[in-house]
Amino acid sequence: MKARYQYRFYPTDQQRQRLAQLFGCVRVVWNDALAICKQSEKLPKNSDLQKLVITQAKKTVGREWLATVSNIPLQQSVADLGVAYKNFFDSLKGNRKGKKVGYPRFKKKTGRQSARFRIGGFSLKGEEVYLARIGNVKPIWSRSLPSEPSSVTVIKDAANRYFLSFVVEIAPAVQPVINPSIGIDLGLKVFAALSTGEKVYSPSYSKLDRRIRRKQRKLARQVKGSKRREKTRLQIAKLHNQISDTRKDFLHKLSNRVVNENQVIALEDLNVSGMVKNRKLSRAISLQGWREFRVLVEGKSQKLDREFIAINRWEPTSQVCSECGFKWGKLDLSIRSVLCINCGAEHDRDENAARNIEKVGTGHCHDSKWTGSDSKTTSVASCVEPSRITAPLGR
Structure with a gap:
């Protein structure tokens, strides 16, 4: 399993200048590649994009300064654009879990900046980290790395703070269950x-x-x-x-x-x-x-x-007694405490909802009939008829 370990570091003035150059070059390569992709009828391959926006661009007068920084973050910028397009198309087709991913956008000068180094562009030297064409930087090691990192991302946030973010492989830990x-x-x-x-x-x-x-x-x-x-x-x-x-x-x-x-x-x-x-x-x-x-x-x-x-978000967790399963219906948000007229149990609104969430999640419903279906309501809410609330106990 992969995980990220992030550490803050304080670069020297000379390293700040070099990092600013690196961030600018990475941003320009991304924007040039994205502009080509938008103009093309068919999405170009990463190798073709690298030739256009890096190899051939270095020979032009307008982009000759790309040769002043390491080539690895520039290549990685094009590869990251390919991943961004893949995530966008997978999201459109419904093959990607989570929130919908938008179309890749151009990067700006202001705000967060980043550049990623693969193996070959960085190395660990004791307490310091060597970055190609940048030099040795010393992060604040708040904890040790569990294994050798496969990549490191240099990040500058909107408040001008600098971080090193390592990708490492970790083994699942074993913790006792309470x-x-x-x-x-x-x-x-x-x-x-x-x-x-x-x-x-x-x-x-x-x-x-x-x-x-x-x-x-x-x-x-x-x-x-x-x-x-x-x-x-x-x-x-x-x-x-x-x-x-x-x-x-x-x-x-x-x-x-x-x-x-x-x-x-x-x-x-x-x-x-x-x-x-x-x-x-x-x-x-x-x-x-x-x-x-x-x-x-x-x-x-x-x-x-x-x-x-x-x-399911449609589960009526706030409308059901967690003790007997009696459904009393919708509650106004001002009602924070409820007395069940069926079993006489007094419930705090939030605690009652948490107990119902646990019951629905684990399948331990009040009538002991768990079907595992993804319908809007389960037997937690349907085992009894709706009822009125007789005594809201708090606001």
Whole structure:
């Protein structure tokens, strides 16, 4: 199994200049190759593209500076464009899982920059990493690499931070299991309600988000191309990085704990792209990172040989009593606590939904009839008739 290990490094002034040249050359090669692909009736082969945008381009006056950087990242840029086209066509045909992939786009000067080195373009020398035509850089080794890397990507983000991202081969680890299964209900005020009764709250991003919105209004009033506008853009990028790093740290720690302690993890398949169309909640939903959490849990489940289950988004998990299976119908979002009129059990809305997610995911329905079908509702909801709610216990 392949994994990425990322480390930050601080290049010298001379290395910054060389990296800026490298990023520019990689960007130009990508854009030239993409322009040729758009003009061609049939998609050219990678080898033909490399001859056009690298080998022959170096002999022209307008692109002779391509020879000042290593050839490996330039070739890899063309190969990455071929992968981007393959992902796009596979997504169109429905052969690719996950979110739809768009058509490849031209790269810009501003924002994130990257260049990838294959074997032959880099080497590990003790605590340092040698990059062809760049020199030796010393990353901050927060952890050791589990095996020899097959490639390394040099990244410069929008806030001018530099990273080395290694691709390595890892073996699935063996972790003792504490619980056989768990259900997780994701929300806004409570990020994750677990079927064990625990509630996990996400960090507050509101203060940083307000600062970003204020800086963005300031950016909109400044003259394009001015130094003050670039300074404000950099400040906004740093604030975005603070939110991203805080969220990433929280999601990694929570997903690690969930996957390490449970054999079966059940999540609801939320329609996040549809939910963010709600103008009142879109910003809050985007800040939470529900999709990122699901991707992390799914990937780490494969790594530790756990079973990940995403139940149907149409399952009425908030409309059914997790004790007796009595269906009381839809609830207003202001109702946070419910008393079941059938069995008398008192439920917290989020905890009840998490328990139902676990039951549907593991197939342990109330009437013990599990068919495994992908229909919109299962016997969890259909075993009883709908009913009214007599006593909402909280708001």
